[in-house]
Amino acid sequence: MAFLIALINIVAWALIPLTVRKSPASQIVGMGIGASATALIIYLFTRPAFVLATWAVAFCAGALWTIGQMGQFISFKRIGVSGTIPLSAGFQLVGNSLIGVLIFGEWPSATAKVIGFIALALVVVGIVLSSKSDDPAGGNANAGNVLFLLATTIGFWIYSSFPKLISKDINPGVSGLDYLLPEMVGVLVGTTIYVLTTHSGRVYRQRATWHNALAGIEFSIGTLFYLFSVKHNGVTDAFIYSQLSSILSTFGGSSSSTNTRPTAR
Template sequence: MNILIALLPAIGWGVMPLVTGKVGGRPVNQIFGIGAGTSIIGLIAFLITRPSVNLTAFCFALLCGALWTIGQIGQFISFKRIGVSNTFPLSTVFQLVGNSIIGVLIFGDWPGAKAKIIGVIALIIVIVGALCTSVSDQKGGKVSMKDALFLLCTTVGFWIYSSFPNIPIIKAQSGTSMFLPEMLGILLGAVIYGFFADRRSFTQREQYLNIIAGLVWGVAGLSYIYSAQANGNTSAFIWTQLSVVIATFGGILILHEIKSHREMMYTIAGIVLIVLGSIATSFA
């Protein structure tokens, strides 16, 4: 049962971009669907568990959820530009490297020389893996420097979201108590984005069909909380790295993103390196 719980986040987060790809719509439709779907799961979880919530922590969680949408919108736009199979590995690496650097510089992660050496080597492996997945037979490559920089800049939303559990007032709260405000924050960010990007999106069919993807993401997010409790933070994190495998090869097989034989070989090698490097960072 614990392994099943550990697999759910990886499956959900890996499948989500495939669902949005199949449902269609623009990033403004997709981010709203994620926000609405996750809020539904958050509300159901709250009604079942009835956790106590500190108002200040609630507001922090709401804000961080809203800022998370910056990273997810960047992903959705990149899915359209360079495809899921190119975006997801690169985004995973940007998140891992950024979160690791923030953890070391601000929160004191990787204490001691040995931990830092292991961590740096692991990040180098991850970066090499990302470079492998970006290999292209096309002149100029499928992933331009402009595309990569855009994805990197929007990943700041993911960095903030990943860092906020280290804030003392949040540490004192349970994961279930923070889940609903985080999800409501995602919905708030999505609504604000839709209001400024295209108000007509709220009348479009794809806006609400993408709630399916939000439900998938929400179940994955809730499962991660229970996986961390059942399996420990390190094991729970390791299992989530399978999401990059599901999303990348799902993009190729299900969304029919084309890769040559050479590109496919490099992609497979790159994914293996990203997963191994990600696992290694958890032992630093």
């Protein structure tokens, strides 16, 4: 059952690259609208308990997710989709694994740590190699662009690890349903702040923005099952499972490389 939950998360997030289009601003705004609307509908049907501390932490996690996702969208333009996704997945994999092991005490035995870090190193090597492209139109993965992607990935690290923080230290009985709406509201507020600071208000009038709301629905559903997966599998394993979506996204980005529209994680 735990892996089935993770599988739904994988599929939902893997669909996002096949959905989004146009500029990074329309992508992030559309996702914020779609994700928050979906979370609100789920909330109205389930009516989970309101706990202020849970809402505050979840809201911050959602807002910080915006930083990571904007960094990824911008990197699609700079590096290319099939170059960005493996690098982003690698940065997230290393960061979230270290957070899970060092902060939350996952992989408790010495044997588990040795095997885990060896496996992690092999995965990272594979991700770096898969990001190489012979296509001259594939983007420019220079040091500056890679460092920009790494810096913005910090938003993803916080977003991925906060559910475990809540369930461990703040509200042990919390479920994904308790966490989903405030997190998606944080996503919406984060995207709105981005629009206001970049003077991109016109994106709300673009058809592509509302099309990208479909990706927000996929993201919200995937996030709900990621939250369930964190509870059942732990931060490290849940995140590693979730990054199987990057394999599908990479193939999707490669197969559409002749299309000028950027795609998303």
